[in-house]
Amino acid sequence: SIFSHGTLSSPFKQCNRRECVILFTHTDSSDTNTTDYETIIKSLSEETEEIKTKLKIFGEYEFFLMLQITVTLKTIQLILNFFQGWLYFNHSVYYISSTNKSWQDSRDDCVQRGADLVIINSKEEQEFMRQFKRITWIGLTDAETEGTWKWVDGTLLKTSFWYTGEPNTYYGRDEDCGEIRFFRNKNNWNDITCNMKNFWICEKMVTL
Known part of the structure; x- marks a missing residue:
């Protein structure tokens, strides 16, 4: 069975x-x-x-x-x-890219796959992301209003896992997109300019 x-x-x-x-x-x-x-x-x-x-x-x-x-x-x-x-975890499937793109191009790729950039809602999902051990885009941005971070589905960021000192708009740069950068740490998010080239993670909800 x-x-x-x-x-x-x-x-x-x-x-x-x-x-x-x-x-x-x-x-x-x-x-x-x-x-x-x-x-x-x-x-x-x-x-x-x-x-x-x-x-x-x-x-x-x-x-x-x-x-x-x-x-x-x-x-x-x-x-x-x-x-x-794809990978399955807790009612979602995840696609991990093998190439690097900007945040928007990465999101466009996810949408073409019927998904979107990953939204991290819990510490369990955050821990799941760490296994990939690479710098990746996540579906988080404050491009609409500086300092107001939102997920790609329009919801406000509530539970966050920013690395120490982040987000910080480093040296005055326009860092409007979120990424997982310091993946060896539990709190590993970083804000960075959206035109940087990163791997990305797509997420699509499924119901079992």
Whole structure:
């Protein structure tokens, strides 16, 4: 069974459903270790049929329970089919770039992927970002009003992880964009000019 006692088992890393990391790599016919996505979907479908039989004892609640299972199955299939090469963590998928671009060009790339620059809402997500160990753009800017930092979805910054002394508009420069720079530290954000070239992280919310 792929699902076992609330966790995901092989080929996925054992983890809690709400907080886990799954790396989907591009399929390659020459790679014998490539995940067989069709097999996974078939297995999930078989488990759904098994659960259907067991859920008959719930009578009138069966329809609602099966609806939830069906939605979950379709969501997993969506992830497998369309998010290869992304990382999954706590109801979002993340794309890590392999090239450098300006903040706006990075955001444009994310939007083209149906996502946006990452919004960091918790210390757990902030810790998750540290694993990439590279300087990256995040979806934070005060370009609209100096000193008023907002995320790309328009919400005001509430929980922050600025490095000591940041943001500081270094030497009077117009530093309107946020980045993760001092990634070895828990508080590692920095403000910098938006035309600098960095890696970037895209985020797209998913519902499991």
